[in-house]
Amino acid sequence: MSPRITLATAGRVLTQLRHDPRTIALLLVVPSLLMVILKYVFDGNPLVFDRIGLPLLGVFPFITMFLVTSVAMLRERTSGTLERLLTTPMAKLDLLLGYGIAFALAAAAQAAVACATAYWVLGLHTAGSAALVVAVAVADAVLGMALGLFVSAFARTEFQAVQFMPAIVLPQVLLCGLFIARDQMAGWLDGLSDALPLTYAVQALGEVGVHADVTSTLSRDLAILVGAAVAALVLAAATLRRRSG
């Protein structure tokens, strides 16, 4: 591992992103737009928006970063650049952490815009600070990115990569407590949700919503999110093979 190579990779990924203004616009605008739509979908029942608006600030970056990184990694694979990088002195973790840093920065920008919209335009209130919401959102984005890097190892084509979204991401969205409190689900689903990392993202944002200070549950949830992201990155590194058949 080399910090020089890791940072050069992060810089390279961000430069690629910079050359793609449409993707930047979509990354920054779409979550805010969806929040606005959601607000007015529940126009007659504002309590619903108050309940699910906040957790969605964590779910959006998770989904977008999962998609963006699984496709970015697949492109790296199909263009031959991945194989080339693996013939250079670059360590596998240099590549994955480089991606991680670049997309964490992109996620921070995305979360900042979405939070600004939610607080200033849509009247979202939380007991805890907006900075904590952004921090949890970035942790969610890093988790989504790490899972995206991991599953891209199992996709041979773009079609397969895109199908991993409903397969890996949607079950977590259904079970994370966004739609209904987890203790009201069937017992086995409640148990399953304990094993899914997105659950802790939604729980963490719930804590920020009702507590002014950093609670022990929030710290634990953040630790679980970061731990799951690191585990997914290590698994992703393990699935990168320098030699193939």
Next chain:
Amino acid sequence: MSGVSAPGTVPAGSLPGSDSASTQPAAASAALSADHLTVDRGGRPVLRGVTFEVPRGTVTGLLGPSGGGKTTLMRAIVGVQVVKSGSVTVLGLPAGSAELRRRVGYVTQAPSVYADLTVRDNARYFAAIYGVGRAAADAAIAAVGLAEQAGQLVASLSGGQRTRVSLACALLSSPQLLVLDEPTVGLDPVLREELWGQFHELAANGTTLLVSSHVMDEAGRCDRLLLLREGELIADETPAAIRAATGTLDLEQAFLRIIRERATPPEGKVA
């Protein structure tokens, strides 16, 4: 070709041969050797017990029809191919050793550079990976004749220009062995001439080059030729020796004769 030497010849850092190779005992060991190398891909044999040696500081041509195993052999040399049996030794080390990653350059057939980055961005990224400076990146771009296009996105370049971006990135590590998979496909004759001039310039400075091609007129430009057909090495000679042995000056004809000779006595092929 004047175009080659004009823009600063070879990147500043890319001449390890100028000092390191001359201090090494000349021809003490081959730059590259394969010993009964056998590779299967998709359950089918692609290389069947290939054995050869490549001397240091030479340009060796790897020739043969498409599907004959050229790319697979190159992948085995750079250490990204799973090998069934046999071995490949590169610069005295087993192929794929971590230490070789900065001593071996590999240019794949499809230019593996980032199309959504500029020429300069690509070169600087690989320069950072190899730990050489930005000046080396600029010199490598100049060396492949792309100084004027340095600020252009690779996606906007022609196929031949992309190949040269890929080559520039491989030159950055100052490789002692440069493995080039069909680097001249789709290039116009002038560019081909320039690139071959560049290959010999690198070899003169101590770099060993292995260049694959399916164009026989490029064979005559190599110091040595390896002819690979259906996963078997059917010739390993200098162009002059092949011409002499087959009694023709035309290397294409020479190869046809070699192939026919092997095909006619049935027991010759069973082995």
